Amino acid sequence: MTSTNGVHTADNAIPPLGDDLEDLLEDLAAVRDPGVDQILAGLRYLALTRHTTDRTQTLIAALAGGSDGTNVVAAIGQVIxxxxxxxxxxxxxxxxxxxxxxxxxxxxxxxxxxAHHDLAQFASDTCAAITDT
Structure with a gap:
């Protein structure tokens, strides 16, 4: 079935980053720190790489959805x-x-x-929504 909502690209290609995300990454690149640059490169990679639905769920959980504090957002908090x-x-x-x-x-x-579980709940709900039937 072909969608007419205008978000699908030719040959199901991954579209470029939207302006908001691109601008945010560019603004953060102005920090000019090797550690921040690596984080930004990783985020760009994740956003522009094709993933399976299972991998997408895993990545969302790893980024922000691990309610036990096992996620990148919690790790950033610990670094802070x-x-x-x-x-x-x-x-x-x-x-x-x-x-x-x-x-x-x-x-x-x-x-x-x-690291609070309430914050992780939003991403956890996002993961669950991928497989809701």
Whole structure:
């Protein structure tokens, strides 16, 4: 059956990134950090690569849907928590002690929120929707 909704491409090719995603990736590339560049390259690869439905579900779960905190969003939160901890990021030791504690608290909070199962539920629901009959 051929769709007339205008989203399908010739020979079922993967379309280019939309303007919003392309602009976001370009804006983030301005950070000019090798680690961020690798993340962006990985996201671009995932968005422009053909996947099976099973692989699509797996990728969505790995990116944000692992309700047990096993997902990339939770990993980003843990990296933020590490970057904001003076014990693991010595550059923060130059800050005033009260500022160190405030930075660390915000980083730990970010790590907690990004790993929370409620946040992962949205991506988990997305995975489930792929196979709903």
């Amino acid at each position: 928590a590490r970057l904001t901890n003076p014990d693991s990021n010595p550059v923060l030791r130059d800050l005033a002690p009260d500022q160190q504690k405030r930075v660390q608290l915000h980083g730990e909070t970010t790590g907690f929120v990004l």
